[in-house]
Amino acid sequence: MSLEQWETYYRGGAIATGPTGPDGLYDLEVRRAWVGFFSSLPTEARLLDIATGNGVIPLIALEVARSRGAQWTIDATDLARIDPTQQVADGAERFAGVRFHPAVASEKLPFEDASFDAVSGHYALEYSDTAAALAQVHRVLKPGGDAQFVTHHAGSVLIESARRSMADCDVVLKQVRLYRRVHRLVTLDSAPEATLKAASDELVAGLRVVREAHATAEARQPGSGRVFAVAIDAAQKLLAARRTMKPALVGLEVDRAEEELRASWRRLNDLVGHALDDAGIAAVQQQATALGFTLIECHRLYHAGENLVGWQLTMHRP
């Protein structure tokens, strides 16, 4: 798993990874799945959210708590070195009452046995060694406690989109090697005219391929060629930077931009690699059963009626 990429991602302040409503939190059925879960909890409870990212699920829990007059204390862990109170807008205020635990693996939760009334995780459990993480969840849940996880589904719209974006990254990074072509041109200093022209022609040809791919993607589905748009934009900005920066420094900027796209690819690869197909979710349910969880229920979770966005998995520690 490429931790660094996730840390970069969360430092950007994005709260949710998936379809969201105007408030930046999950909406419609996805939100209802969490509101339903939190609504079923007692008025005094201790909650744990694993792989919390920037704390989207704690935010929904806090909202339910406010509407019900419930008094919950919330702990939230993530393997990445997260800090939502700093990285999310108004984080200190919005996350009042939530204790974040960065750099904590779901397979090794630093809590006493039987500490929590409920454990949650959104696009979380599947990134771990699920058997080990579920064993930890079972351990830290109080008898009578409930857990709910939403995991990536191998056939979801998010995964399909991720696969497309990865293929697009491959076009930019491997097929065209766009950033290498940019790098070559911007770092040529006092080279012969012919050399400069060759590098320039090469870049123009590369950009043409990427632009055509972008147009094809947009024609297929508007907004779906984002990777190409980012790459074209980056190339133009980096070329423009030549006017104000030394070639060597621009070259470093090109490397940085390329690495950013590679990191995106790794994040998407994580996502696709950890998404669960029918056999995968069945295996997780078997692990839960073996640990002694009961009332295991699993549904396909849709957004706006028809967009498959994951599995919704609930379980109970008797």
Added chain:
Amino acid sequence: MSAGAPDAGALLARAGAEHRAGRLGAARRLIDEALAAAPRFGEAWCALGTVHADEGRFAEAVAALDVALDCGVGRPHEAHLQRAVWFADHLRRDDDARAALEAALALKPDYLPALMNLGNLHEQRGDRDAALACYARALDEPRFAAVPESALRQVALARTAVMRPPASIDDALVARLRAAIDATPPDALERVHLQFALGQGLDRLGAVDAAFDAFARGNRTLLRREGRRYDPRREAAAVDALIAAFPPAAAASSDDDRPDVDRDARPAPVFICGMFRSGSTLLEQVLAGHPEVVAGGEIDWLPRLAFERLAPFPARAIGLSRDEAARLGAEYRAHVAALFPASLDARVLTDKRPDNHLLVGLIKRLFPRAKVLHTVRHPMDNGLSVYMQHMNLEVTPYANDLGDIGHYYGQYRRLMAHWDACFPGDLHVVPYESLVHDAEATVRGVLAFLGLAWDARCLAFHERRNTVKTASYWQVRRPLYGDAAGRWRRYRAHLASLEAALRAAGVDVPDAD
């Protein structure tokens, strides 16, 4: 619509806003104005009906809908269904309810809600075949498959399964219920009906673990849908407030000078209370067999008095003068006399609501000589039975969690112990287990407490064809049976949280039945 209709429409819209804001008087005045402007404005008559219903004036509510229908209101089938609900649930006019439902179906033959209500009405009246026939129509007739309310067909399947349970674990019905559950959306209400029906079927077959699993899923679905409403602190505070409002000393001091207004009044109201599923419906059915008893069932007059007119209750009941109490008592008598004209010739009218236990202090203010029958059941069996039933969360917000049930049970017993101390000799405990295992001796004791002569017809209650409007309506159609007594032992492995909560509340949990 008449020339005045536009004004009337605007008035009605304002009335709707007032109604939604809970200002019934203001809503009614605006509707009256609308009707003055447009006397044949059917929608205004409908609105008047719902305001009357919210005021508890159901006869007037029905009359308003009658006028609305006469005026030619839109969607008349819905007006008929509404009339049927008021007839059945509040006016005890089951035949009129049935006629209203049939009228709705005549107007709109694919109006599934009317058919489902008709099935439910047949169930309450003990007409099993007629109920099953309604549900079979809902399930089999293609016209109901495509209507907007078609999810109700899953409820029809659930009710059918409850009335005609699976004969074995291999019965196709079990698989059909499971498939129906899998096919319903995760948090849908019909899923809850199916889960409880499956649980009840499996319980009868002795498949304890699978049955408990089904009940637990049903309760979880309900909790997710409705939200966990039980707040232990608030419940304990409510009981504290009742105990403070009706202290034993006050009850004792008023004992010497009880007003005599109800000394010889007939019928004497007898109040039955206890936990839900503690046998209170059964006890009332037993008493209904007595020629001098009229069974009133669940009468909502007293809770409405307490929680509407005397709100905030019990604070406002503390200062109730003796004259006011006597006047309210007379109002109660007039209300039940109108509901049960036959009761004027009877010696006893039973008012049976499990939540009467909250009102014993108030009841004794209104009727100082009133007798109270308190049904009790082994707390584990009682708790399990509540958990196994698809209860209305509005009424029993604790019913979906075994820990909450145990906590609530503790609070209820604490309050009943208080009433016992306040009114010694006026409360009589009727253990469910005695009622099913030693019916005659138990019933003799109850009748003696009420000053009634023994009558053997009390024990033949299951042959009676009256209407039972509680969750118990099929149990009371069967001869007294003991298979539900001690059931908790079979489920004990699943009941740790109930037992822990009961013990934490100081409730005695006897190991013997």
